[in-house]
Amino acid sequence: MGKSLGQTDKILLWVSGSLGVLLGVFLIQDQWIEKIFFPQNQKLAQIGQIKEIHNDVRRRQSSSLTWLSANQKEVLYNGDSIFTGKDSEASLELEGGNFLHLEPNSLVVLDKNQKELALDLQLGSVELKLSKKKPVTLKVNNHITKVRSMKKNSVIQVKKSTEGKVHVISPMGAAELSVNGKKEKILPQQLLEIDTSLNVKKSSFSVSYLRPERAEKKVLSEGNKKVRFLWKTASSSPLRFQISLEPDFSKIIEDRPVAKKHQI
Known part of the structure; x- marks a missing residue:
């Protein structure tokens, strides 16, 4: 009986050890779970x-x-x-030559209904680099909003607040939005606000940021440790230049008056 129990213990130990190794591999390479347990996903439209x-x-x-x-x-x-967590970002290349950049704490669902790809922004902020080849469809509070680039390369930034309001700006180029059957053109230094009832409010602001581009990487050498910042302004009033580690500017690491009008 003792010998039989010993063999059983060895078998159980071997099985549990093998399962542990297998689970460990899945934790490290969790994309294997998708390929093994969800093979039907490979049949969906890319x-x-x-x-x-x-x-x-x-x-x-x-x-x-x-x-x-x-x-x-x-x-x-x-x-x-x-989904992007805190201090996390992602860049996606979409069909039609458009690029999507997700800011930290953002959630987007990619929904292709028939022939159109819709971006359902449920949380946070995204930036879209648009080509003139194909418009992009946004889902705003369960309603369809189409976005079309009016120039060769345009950029729009979309942010959804916790109250459900959507703010859209176009820091580069120009874009056209179709909201509730009405077309709205967005130029640099303009803000478009869409509320939960699809009411649209357009306003202007005096400063438009240009460079460095979002997610641009700079390599600083011993001989060159400067980074140039560029912007446009329609105001002659004094400005302050601030750099923060947080999107809400709760942690400011640089704060100075601006001597020059368009760069520092």
């Missing part, structure tokens, strides 16, 4: 690719309840959700 990720970026497919770590060069499918 709508883009993950180009770059920074820190904690998660992805969930439409047939899954599990958020998995996103990886560069992963193919994106219809129904995918992308």
Whole structure:
């Protein structure tokens, strides 16, 4: 009996050890879970690719309840959700030559209905680099809003507040939005606010930031440790230049009056 129990213990130990190793591999390479347990996802329409990720970026497919770590060069499918955590960002290349950049603490669902790809911004902020080849469809409070670049390359930034309001600006180029059947043109130094009832309010601001571009990387050498910042302003009033580690400027690391009008 003792010998038989010993053999059983060895078998149980071997099985539990093998399962532990297997689970460990899945934790390290959790994209394997998708390939093994959700092979049907490979049959969905491919709508883009993950180009770059920074820190904690998660992805969930439409047939899954599990958020998995996103990886560069992963193919994106219809129904995918992308989430960026604190201090995390992601850049996606979408069909039609458009690029989408997710800011920290943002959530976007990629929904392709028939022939159109809709970006459902549920949380946070995104930046869209638009080509003139194909317009982009945004879901704003469950309503469809189409965005079209009016120049060769245009950039729009979209932010959704906790109250459900959507703010849209175009720091580069020009874009046209179709909201509730009405077309609205956005130029640099203009802000478009869309409330939960799809009422649109347009306003202007005096300063438009230009350079460095969002997510641009600078390599500083011993002989050159300067970074030039550029902006446009329609105001002659004094300005202050601030740099912060937080989007709400709760931690300011640089604060100075601006001597020159358009650069520092």
